[in-house]
Amino acid sequence: MEPQHKIIFEPMNIGEIQLDNRIALAPTYVGMGDETGMVTDQQLCYYYTRATGGLGLVIVEITGVTGRFAFIAGRGLGAASDRSIPGLQDLARVIHWGGAKAFIQLAPGHGAQAMSHHKRRPLVGPSAVPALIQQDGLPKTLQGIAKTSPERPRPLEVEEIIGLKEAMVRAAVRAKRAGFDGIEVHGAHGYLLCQFTSPYYNRRSDDYGGSPEKRWRLSLETIHGMKETLGKNFVVGYRFSAREWIPGGLDLPESIEMAKALQDAGADYLSVSQGCYGAATHLFPAGEDAMTEDAAAIRKAVSIPVMCPNFQDPDKVAEAISNGSVDLVALSRALLADPMWAIKVKEGRAAEIEKCKRCYQCVRAAIVDHVPVRCPVNPRLGFERFDAQSFPRPAIGQGG
Ligand SMILES: Cc1cc2nc3c(=O)[nH]c(=O)nc-3n(C[C@H](O)[C@H](O)[C@H](O)COP(=O)(O)O)c2cc1C
Ligand code: SF4
Numbered sequence: 378m379e380p381q382h383k384i385i386f387e388p389m390n391i392g393e394i395q396l397d398n399r400i401a402l403a404p405t406y407v408g409m410g411d412e413t414g415m416v417t418d419q420q421l422c423y424y425y426t427r428a429t430g431g432l433g434l435v436i437v438e439i440t441g442v443t444g445r446f447a448f449i450a451g452r453g454l455g456a457a458s459d460r461s462i463p464g465l466q467d468l469a470r471v472i473h474w475g476g477a478k479a480f481i482q483l484a485p486g487h488g489a490q491a492m493s494h495h496k497r498r499p500l501v502g503p504s505a506v507p508a509l510i511q512q513d514g515l516p517k518t519l520q521g522i523a524k525t526s527p528e529r530p531r532p533l534e535v536e537e538i539i540g541l542k543e544a545m546v547r548a549a550v551r552a553k554r555a556g557f558d559g560i561e562v563h564g565a566h567g568y569l570l571c572q573f574t575s576p577y578y579n580r581r582s583d584d585y586g587g588s589p590e591k592r593w594r595l596s597l598e599t600i601h602g603m604k605e606t607l608g609k610n611f612v613v614g615y616r617f618s619a620r621e622w623i624p625g626g627l628d629l630p631e632s633i634e635m636a637k638a639l640q641d642a643g644a645d646y647l648s649v650s651q652g653c654y655g656a657a658t659h660l661f662p663a664g665e666d667a668m669t670e671d672a673a674a675i676r677k678a679v680s681i682p683v684m685c686p687n688f689q690d691p692d693k694v695a696e697a698i699s700n701g702s703v704d705l706v707a708l709s710r711a712l713l714a715d716p717m718w719a720i721k722v723k724e725g726r727a728a729e730i731e732k733c734k735r736c737y738q739c740v741r742a743a744i745v746d747h748v749p750v751r752c753p754v755n756p757r758l759g760f761e762r763f764d765a766q767s768f769p770r771p772a773i774g775q776g777g
Contacts, residue, residue, distance in 0.1 A: 414455025416464030428475020488569030509655030559612030567653025622656030
């Protein structure tokens, strides 16, 4: 290993969970589920391959907790009923077999960004504010998103908001029963929870809107409810867009205050992202290292671990950790393009990393076409189930 990369492979703790190193798979919807949200063999093979690539942590993609409201139809994951537990159990198990710790990202809904949704499920949000969609500066591959015409959502009733919080807690209980080591609450990227925290989307004047504290309330109550129910040692983290990058949207100074409140509510780590569909090129930057400064500002304000995505170059990862900007990094596209990223860095073969070329095909599959994700740099992505060699038999006793 090159000496400057050593710091990436230092173990660390999130709550009581020890990670072998500072590289996580960022939650990344890959569209490999079935239409009912149950775990498929292909998903097991995809996640197993990522875990065997030498990651300290795998954070499983956005997972739904209720089918009551409109969501982005696709081939995602669900934890809305006990029927999902056996599949989730297999998922946690293969990630552990691969050598990583396993968290799962839970989301109460897509809110006003649930485009092309099932018409029988109501489109809801904190307020009747349609989703903003970026129009200018989109890469050619993503231009299809600018053609969607967002509808006006129905504001949620207070009882429905409380119901969503309870659905989040119930799904977290299922994930814990399935053997996951932690939960990530998805408060980022303009989806429902992010819309509640957003001064642009949340125009309510009841207990769930008005002041910043009331906009954050659903997020804080969700974390609090999970910690109370799951026990204080079970990891609950929170992902948010430190800046939405839309006019009147959530911005860094308020995000720093929110980060402190999330820590006080019991969050064990924070995952700092940016953007929403109104600012898709901030959510999926063309370059790298675009979120590190915000993560550093947030890390200064809290004492729990902080991570952020948007890295490819291991030198930049090592620098961000060693200069105290982040505790660990969450790689998304870098690991779609090359699941062996971490092993290559560890073995001093960083030059052999197959680099994501920012063609945006995966993003288009995920948020425009709602089809399984494929990658021209890594033709095996989506076909991991055919790679029999990637499955060494786990040692006896590693059943969970
Ligand atoms: C295909 C795709 C699907 C994604 N799905 C999720 C998701 O399920 N949850 C989430 O919080 N972020 C999701 N993201 C955002 C990534 O986690 C990450 O924040 C973003 O891609 C920037 O990091 P990167 O430069 O490492 O790709 C997704 C990104 C891509 C490319
Ligand atoms: S090369 Fe293209 S499809 Fe592959 S991860 Fe990068 S942006 Fe996505």
